[in-house]
Amino acid sequence: MSNVHLAGIGLACALGDDLRSSIESLRRGGVPPTSVAGADGIAWPVHLLEARGGDWTQRLRDTVREVAAQTGDWAERTAPLFVASSSLDIGFMEHEQQEKRLGGDLQDFACIVAESLDWKGPVFTVSTACTSALNALLAAADLIRAGETDEALVIGAEMGNRFTVAGFGAMQLLSPDGARPFGQGRNGLVLGEAVAALRLGSRPARWQLAGGANVVDGRNPSGTEASAVHAMCRGALAQGGLHPEDIDLIKVQAAGSPVNDAIEAEALKQVFEPLPPLVSLKPSLGHTLGASGAAELALLIGCIEGGAWPSVDYPLDASLGIALCEEAPRRLRNVLLNFAGFGGGHASLVLKDTSP
Template sequence: MSEVYLAGIGLACALGEDMPRALAALRRGGVAPTPVSVTADVRWPVYTLPQQEGDWTQRLRRTVRNVVAQTGDWGARTAPLFVASSSLDIGFMEHTAQAQRLGGDLQDFAEVVAGALDWQGPVFTVSTACTSALNAVLAAADLIRGGEAEDALVIGAELDNRFTAAGFGAMQLLAPDCAQPFGAARKGLVLGEAVAALRLQSRPARWQVTGGANVVDGRNPSGTEATAVHAMCRAALAQSGLQPGDIDLIKVQAAGSPVNDAIEVEALKQVFDPLPPLVSLKSAIGHTLGAAGAAELALLVGCIEGDAWPVVDYPLDASLGIALSAQAPRKLRHVLLNVVGFGGGHASLVLKDCAA
């Protein structure tokens, strides 16, 4: 079995069009969400990508090329490509006069992304709601571990569209102002736009993907299920050959839901005693849905390598009995990343800093 390493990251999000800009914005205290109109009378805050010229597909292609370029030279571009998204081409449909789809097939969005890159290798679509990008990483890692590929590229993409905000707003899941994960005054999540790229390979690099898990429990199709949180964490640890005490940092889901945030904390406390340091990134870039696993993984690695950290500028819910880290822990070798999504998806990934 081959080992799997994260050898390159790329990110465009509300903080900036590349990692240096994103980290600089974090050091300045982050950015505020932008009010986005769903109808003439309804607006919701969204952490939007920086404004670009061109139509929706032109912006998609330009952003994808920019983000993948941040991961290094791919040469002939024959490696497997995994494209993860929950909204896919909904934004394209909204921006065309006759609400056309790109071509009528689930794979069409991934093919447009591949076409923007002149990608010659096999192309896969992963669309499992908010766990899409993390599941794409797990699938790509399995290919590399099994010797079926030496490299793989994972792209998570969520671009502008009104449909997503309208749907989450109709379910009364959105905060009216800003995201406050684990906050005392949290009122819901704030959506975010992002395109992220992750370069995985079998050759050694600083960051190793040691294990992961995807657990589906549909008893609460729009929320977090405690037993699934237990299962995903324990399965990811088991595949990595680790115990709970080996984890030095957890990147939590923490979208700002009054109920789901509390369920997540209590479930983590049952697996980890004591809890390791926690970090949440959604107050900085919003909940980027299908791209979240890639966008938050890329941003977290960027924060650790670039000595930047998200600012928590709101009071936490004291009843949760937790704190969010104000800086990266001094001892940092194993990181657990958790993502929870609609449909009962719960996914975890363990990342090892081989330089620690």
């Protein structure tokens, strides 16, 4: 079976319209969220992409093209393309007649993405709420490991729409002022827009996708389940041939939820003893929902390679018994990235640094 490596990375998020500018923005302290109004004058902070000209579809096309170009030249464009999103074309419908869709099929959004790239290969839609992009990565990696393809492109995309913001607000899941993962007095999450592209291949490169797992536990459709956190971490470690003590850093799911953050913190302590360093990226780019698996992976690699690191500018909840690191660990061979979402989805990825 072939090993799977990251051959190229692209990102556009609230921090910047490419990975380099995003890292420079993070080094300067980041970008504050923007207030987005819902109904009846109610507003919530959201980490927005830079404003562009054109209608919603044109903005999607332009952003996808620019982000995909950051992953390198795709001469033939016949490899599999995986498009991951939670909101899909809701933004399009919001700006058009209420009954109008792109065409009426779940694949429509992915087709727009593929057409913007003039993609010739097979195109797949992955929409599993906030684990969408991570599951797309796992599916693409399986194809490469099995020898079905030499490379694949994964795109995670969450474009602007007020419907998603209002929906999360109606469920009282949004913070009115800012996300504070594992923080004292945390009061909800802050959403974000992002488009990220990850080029996977069988040729050796610095970063290897060593293992992964997807676990669905629907007992709490909108929350984190401790047993599922155990299972996803252990499943990813097992596929990578690793043990808990081999992990040098965990990118946590924590988004600022009073309950879910506490469940995740306790579950991680039950799997890892002692806990490795932890890092949270959601205060920097927001919770980008279906794109988060790709966007946070891209940003984390940018932080490691670019020498920048997200600051923690709020007090942590001492009752959780955890800490967030404020600089990259000196030893950083194996990284675990965790994601969770609506419907009971829990997904983990082990990223291995193969450099000497």
